[in-house]
Amino acid sequence: MTTDNFEPKILAFCCKYCAYAAADLAGSMRLSYPSNVKVIQVPCTGRVDITYLLRAIEDGADGVYVAGCLEGECHFLAGNLRTKKRVKYVKKVLADLKIEPERVEMFNLSSAMGPRFAEIANEMTDRIKKLGPSPIKNNDQCKEVKHDCSR
Amino acid sequence: MSNDLKSGSNLEKVLRSGHFAFTGECGPPKGANIEHLKEKMHPLKGNVDAVNVTDNQTAVVRMSSWAASTIMVQEGIEPNFQMVCRDRNRLAMMSDILGVYVMGIRNMLCLSGDHQKFGNHPESKNVYDIDSLQLISLAKKMRDEGKFLNGEPIDVPPKIFIGAACNPFADPFEFRVYRLAKKIEAGADFVQTQCIYNMKKFREFMKMAVDMGLSEKCYILAGVTPLKSIGMAQYMAKMVPGMDVPNELIQRLKGAPKGKAAEEGIKIALEQIEEFKEMKGVSGVHLMAIEWEHRVPEIAERAGMLPRPKV
Amino acid sequence: MIVADEKSLPEILDMIKDCNHILVLGCKGCVTVCNVGGLKEVQILASALRIGRKKDGRIVKVDEEILERQCDPEYVAQIKDRVQNYDGVVSLACGVGPQFLSEAYPDQHFFPAVNTKFFGGAVAHGIWEERCAGCxxxxxxxxxxxxxxxxxxxxxxxxxxxxxxxxxxxxxxxxxxxxxxxxxxxxxxxxxxxxxxxxxxxxxxxxxxxxxxxxxxxxxxx
Known part of the structure; x- marks a missing residue:
């Protein structure tokens, strides 16, 4: 599936206390990271629901990740730990559907780690480029089931 | 204990006449190989008073214990038919008790049974309609009252010598002697214990049993299984729930000269038997020589158990 | 409460393989409390089924709904006007739900999305244990x-x-x-x-x- 000019669409849910601030820092440090990554600020990664991650995949994202505070440093105590488990759950859903679970990931960093933010964005973009486009096709590519099972 | 025999089995007569009883064990084959069964049971003939016939032990499917027991009767060996609560509801239990009695089986050991999760058909439904204590009381009711569980009279009640198992080493230790008392209250005529390795704990247990008068009401046979190897000892110690193999025993086997661990295991068993002969409240030994039936004559001889009394 | 567990996605996808339009129907009773068949789980399952079918290039339209209880004809009746619109209904209730639905709507297909396990309670968040055998x-x-x-x-x-x-x-x-x-x-x-x-x-x-x-x-x- 890999194509040379494949530019993945990646969604990043970033906690405002750490990853989002780190993105700001990366910006002011003039560190570049791929434009493939679209950042969504959340008040805490604990706000990120399983359905957010699934809907992103469903609607065509090639990769999704959650970037929260270092473990033990959550401003709301355990938001990042809860979401770590949700990410694990979504990975299992994808695996059950024979979709690469690596398309979803959880990262932890602090607000001072601007370079790490850029590194994560690069890492995730490289990973998804290697995996190729999401196997989820757009609605217009899909067919309806021919057989009508209504009695 | 009244003077009339309850079943007239050889084991009952041996115990009643005050002899130190000696019972063995034989697991039916995994198949209908009758020759294999006979091969396994024959070393026991004349060397023990009765032979326990296990009932799908460790929840692994084998030839039925009643059929193997019946073959034993035909071969002139007295079986101690085992029945577990895992595989039968009360209807099957009562009909099997009638059936085995007709086939000449006179001893029955009542057990809960290993959970099927351990066995080779873990997918099966577990029955446990009644438990082992209730099975004892059921057998007693059939024999002494001549009635089925529902109170209906039995046309020719089965006269069975009722046995129970007892594990002094399972938890909680403090309750074990009380559970034995419950089994005796339910109607157990004799009890065979789990394999004993921790002699200190067993002495303690027997003291409690004697103090409670249990050995006056019921014959207690001490369970002995010779350790065949260091591996077996370690497996028993670690993997078998409710088994207590002290480290000193494992060390003693390890200390035996190369290739002599089995001989050391037999020596340990013989020492135990000597002690049981003198131990207050112990009426006999139950030798479970697992897949070692052919060594029973030798062990019986060396333990001074031969010849077996003719009663 | 009655405690249930999720069925595997491939198993549910196989049940609905001939359907173009389904309803994923939750229950606000026990299965909501044990986090297997409430509104959240309805949304997750609906999304997962859409993803699974899109991956195969065979779109399925999934509606999401939850009933107060699926073990009560009064609530089961609430989907009367629309139940015939679907090729199949996936129920996230315990084993009682899809049966009450089947009895109420004999012409519709109802598929169980959970495995009903036992009567029990939560001993800790996310951990349920059996307590009663209903003897x-x-x-x-x-x-x-x-x-x-x-x-x-x-x-x-x-x-x-x-x-x-x-x-x-x-x-x-x-x-x-x-x-x-x-x-x-x-x-x-x-x-x-x-x-x-x-x-x-x-x-x-x-x-x-x-x-x-x-x-x-x-x-x-x-």
Whole structure:
């Protein structure tokens, strides 16, 4: 599936206390990271629901990740730990559907780690480029089931 | 204990006449190989008073214990038919008790049974309609009252010598002697214990049993299984729930000269038997020589158990 | 409550393989409390099914809804006007739900999306354990409030068996030997005598063994 000019669409849910601030820092440090990554600020990664991650995949994202505070440093105590488990759950859903679970990931960093933010964005973009486009096709590519099972 | 025999089995007569009883064990084959069964049971003939016939032990499917027991009767060996609560509801239990009695089986050991999760058909439904204590009381009711569980009279009640198992080493230790008392209250005529390795704990247990008068009401046979190897000892110690193999025993086997661990295991068993002969409240030994039936004559001889009394 | 567990996605996808338009129907009863069939789980399952089908290039339209309870004809009736619009309905209720639905709408296909496991409760967040076997004749007062029928692997009335080890059951070191707990509780309260009599043989007619059961409360019947 890999194509040379494949530019993945990646969604990043970033906690405002750490990853989002780190993105700001990366910006002011003039560190570049791929434009493939679209950042969504959340008040805490604990706000990120399983359905957010699934809907992103469903609607065509090639990769999704959650970037929260270092473990033990959550401003709301355990938001990042809860979401770590949700990410694990979504990975299992994808695996059950024979979709690469690596398309979803959880990262932890602090607000001072601007370079790490850029590194994560690069890492995730490289990973998804290697995996190729999401196997989820757009609605217009899909067919309806021919057989009508209504009695 | 009244003077009339309850079943007239050889084991009952041996115990009643005050002899130190000696019972063995034989697991039916995994198949209908009758020759294999006979091969396994024959070393026991004349060397023990009765032979326990296990009932799908460790929840692994084998030839039925009643059929193997019946073959034993035909071969002139007295079986101690085992029945577990895992595989039968009360209807099957009562009909099997009638059936085995007709086939000449006179001893029955009542057990809960290993959970099927351990066995080779873990997918099966577990029955446990009644438990082992209730099975004892059921057998007693059939024999002494001549009635089925529902109170209906039995046309020719089965006269069975009722046995129970007892594990002094399972938890909680403090309750074990009380559970034995419950089994005796339910109607157990004799009890065979789990394999004993921790002699200190067993002495303690027997003291409690004697103090409670249990050995006056019921014959207690001490369970002995010779350790065949260091591996077996370690497996028993670690993997078998409710088994207590002290480290000193494992060390003693390890200390035996190369290739002599089995001989050391037999020596340990013989020492135990000597002690049981003198131990207050112990009426006999139950030798479970697992897949070692052919060594029973030798062990019986060396333990001074031969010849077996003719009663 | 009734505790259920998720069925695997491939299994559910196989059930709905011939459907173009389905309803994923949750229940606000027990399955909501045990986090397997509430609104959140309806959304997750609906999304996962859409993803699975899109991946195969065979789109499925999935509507999401939840009923107050699926074990009550009154609530089941609430989807009367639209249930015929679907090729199939995936129920996230316990085993009772899809049956009440099937009885109410005999022309519709209903698929179970959960495996109903036991009567129990949450011992910690996200962990549920069995407590009751529904035997129809409660005897737990004899055992200091602990049920050997539901909680002993062999349902022994006169335990513990010889496999009890360090307070755990012989079949699994993660399973409590409930008989160990019963005995220790009785010993601690000085009431060991309660356990010294042989408990009588149980009458299983009140349990499932007596056939499918029914309860009638006369003052409520019409």
């Amino acid at each position: 129809g004749n409660c005897i737990i007062h004899n055992f200091d409030g602990l049920c050997p029928i539901a909680r002993c692997s062999k349902s022994l009335m006169n335990g513990p068996c010889g496999g009890s080890s360090n307070g755990k059951c012989e079949i699994d070191k993660e399973i409590l030997c409930i008989w160990d707990s019963i005995v220790r509780k009785k010993m601690a309260s000085g009431q060991l005598n309660d356990l010294l009599k042989v408990m009588p043989i149980k009458d299983w007619r009140t349990a499932r063994d007596g056939g499918p059961r029914k309860r009638i409360k006369e003052d409520l019947t019409k």
